[in-house]
Structures are given as C-alpha cells and as structure tokens.
C-alpha cells in the first residue's frame with residue numbers, strides 16, 4: 001500500500017518553548033497524582049497478568065498507533081515481552097497480526113508508565129515514535145515533556161528513544177531530560193532504519209527529515225536508573241539551548257549510521 005503524504009509541521013514556535021524549564025521543574029517537584037481512569041482499568045489488568053507470566057526483558061512501545069512497530073520489535077526480540085500502548089481503539093483495530101510475545105493495550109500511556117514504576121518493573125527499551133506534535137505554543141503541556149507524568153520516564157530504566165518529524169519537539173525533549181539530570185543524544189533517523197511505523201513511512205514519502213532523541217537510564221541494580229539531579233540548573237530561555245548542548249549531542253546522519 002502506498003503511504004499517504006503529509007506536510008511538515010507548521011508552527012509559530014520555531015525554537016524551544018520559553019516555558020519549558022519552568023514546566024519540567026514544576027513536574028519534577030510534584031509527583032503526578034491524577035486518579036486512575038476507569039477506561040484504563042481493563043488494559044492495566046491485562047498488563048498485570050502478562051507481567052506475572054513473563055520473566056524476561058520488557059520493551060514498551062508507547063503511542064504505538066496501529067502497532068506496526070510493536071510487531072517488528074517483537075519479531076526482533078523474541079525473548080522480550082513487547083507492549084504496545086495506544087489510546088485509540090480505531091488505530092489498534094487496524095493492527096497487523098502480532099507475534100505471541102507482543103501485547104497491544106488500549107490505554108493512556110501515562111497510566112502504563114505509572115503502573116510499571118509502581119510495580120517495580122524496569123524496561124530494557126522504551127520507544128515513543130512520532131507522538132502528536134501539538135505544535136501550538138499553548139499546547140506545551142500536551143507534549144510528552146510538558147506532561148506531569150514526564151518525570152516517570154527515567155524511572156522506567158533502559159534506553160529511551162523518541163522520534164518526530166518536528167525538530168523543535170525533539171530538541172525540547174532532550175532539554176527536558178537534561179533538566180531531570182539525564183543526557184541524551186539527538187540525531188537524524190537513518191533512511192534505512194529497520195524499525196518503521198505508519199507515520200514514519202508517510203513522512204518519508206513526503207521527503208521530510210526525521211529526528212530522534214536517545215537516552216540511556218541504566219538497568220535494574222545499577223544506580224543510574226531514574227537517577228539524575230532532578231533539577232539541573234537551566235539558564236533563561238535562549239541560553240538554555242546552549243546549556244543543553246553540554247548534555248545533548250547533535251550528530252550528523254553519517255555519524256549515526258557508521
């Protein structure tokens with residue numbers, strides 16, 4: 001099937017949001033306390049059951065859409081339980097047949113992060129592939145790094161990869177991790193990337209550059225999991241971009257693929 005076309009993200013925001021540091025700091029200070037939502041209940045029960053039966057690596061594919069990447073990850077990591085999470089039943093209904101070691105859940109991803117942290121589970125890898133960009137400046141709080149649940153991500157351990165076709169989003173995400181005390185690396189997603197998604201195919205077919213931010217939080221038993229100073233000193237906006245440069249390495253596509 002030929003992928004549909006899409007336009008690049010258009011936004012009046014062309015640099016990281018002026019309120020990013022304040023927002024991330026506030027969420028780092030105050031744990032996310034939103035009561036569990038009934039709609040997530042069945043998925044969380046399925047998750048608990050699957051975790052009870054599995055004794056091996058865990059991979060999470062948050063915002064998995066139609067689950068293409070979940071299926072690919074499960075095929076590649078046969079010893080792992082690969083969990084794909086999306087809030088949209090419509091998208092999940094269009095999922096391909098997934099391998100037995102994959103589980104697709106209809107839930108809010110943030111509820112799954114909270115459950116995994118609360119039950120002491122650690123991930124070997126976590127993917128956030130092409131979340132909605134929410135490009136209007138007033139929608140910062142809807143972006144992953146603007147959400148009160150964002151500080152849960154390092155506590156899940158393992159590696160974390162975010163991809164987006166909007167470089168500002170990826171840069172903000174890297175800066176937000178830096179504010180929590182975790183370095184990350186920003187790079188172009190290589191053209192022959194074996195892990196693809198429906199949205200990635202659409203963006204590529206439209207000739208768009210794709211960006212990734214990658215961080216490593218360590219594995220269980222290592223002091224690195226979820227560590228971080230919590231609140232790195234960030235300078236006022238503008239200078240913040242340079243401050244993040246010490247922790248966020250931007251590499252070229254050539255370096256990335258070599």
Ligand SMILES: C[S@@+](CC[C@H](N)C(=O)[O-])C[C@H]1O[C@@H](n2cnc3c(N)ncnc32)[C@H](O)[C@@H]1O
Pocket residue numbers: 062063064065066085086087088091107108109110129130131132197198199200
């Ligand atoms: C742009 S699509 C990308 C889907 C897929 N990763 C891909 O690349 O094809 C973003 C997805 O995030 C899902 N989503 C948005 N907010 C969510 C949330 N809080 N929890 C779970 N899924 C969410 C949407 O339903 C949608 O399927």
